[in-house]
Amino acid sequence: MPLNHGLFLFVAAFVAGALNSVAGGGGFIAFPALVFTGMPAINANATNTAALWPGTVASTSAYRGVLKEDARRVLIPLVGTGLLGGMLGAIVLLKTPQRTFLHLVPWLLLMATLLFMVSGRVNEWLHARSASIENASRVHKGGAALVQLIIALYIGYFGAGAGIAMMALFALMGIKNIHTLNGMKTLLASICNGMALITFIVAKAIFWPQAVLMLIGASIGGYGGAYYAQKLPPGRVRQLVIVIGFSMSLYFFVR
Secondary structure, three states, rough: OHHHHHHHHHHHHHHHHHHHHHOOOOOOHHHHHHHHOOOOHHHHHHHHHHHHHHHHHHHHOOOOOOOOOOHHHHHHHHHHHHHHHHHHHHHHHHHHHHHHHHHHHHHHHHHHHHHHHHHHHHHHHHHHOOOOOOOOOOHHHHHHHHHHHHHHHHOOOOOOOHHHHHHHHHHHHHEEHHHHHHHHHHHHHHHHHHHHHHHHHOOOOOOHHHHHHHHHHHHHHHHHHHHHHHHHOOHHHHHHHHHHHHHHHHHHOOO
């Protein structure tokens, strides 16, 4: 890895980590940065997963207290489909020709950006709900498990923007506590990405020097960079992420 690529990726990961800790959307920077250095798109996606997964796992531990018995019962079928979907999505990605995936990248980035745009309103709706948790019926659980399988397939394949889709799903199941919603989303994202990561490791699709360097940069950015990012109005940070998302989509469309 050339020195200038290493410095570029470290800075990109630092900024991505800071954005993720404030408003989300760091993937709009981290993944394109790997592609900009000449890494094949599929390997860039796998490497990005390896770089950002430990941070997601670390975040999960902060929600242990809100994942109570009722929430855990709802999670059981979703974990099963999450494991399966994450693995299958990663396998489909690895079977996709590099050129085909590169043609899909702008559409995937555009979809993720649009999901990020509506996430603010979805979060307002979630916050407006009463702070309680209701048991979902078996019918709801079965349907939710199927939807979660589709979301997990997307997470294993690309993943950006999937969090807001999961939170909306859980809310429709009757889960109203915003902290429980966030905890379930973070846990399932960790599980889906974890299965995808195992698949990528077995397939030797990860560029480890870049992954480790970006892991360090994202960790420092999430811890220290967020202090300065939080001095900006959250709405402005979200607008910046949306502009970046559309800009990256446009770049890959015209590339």
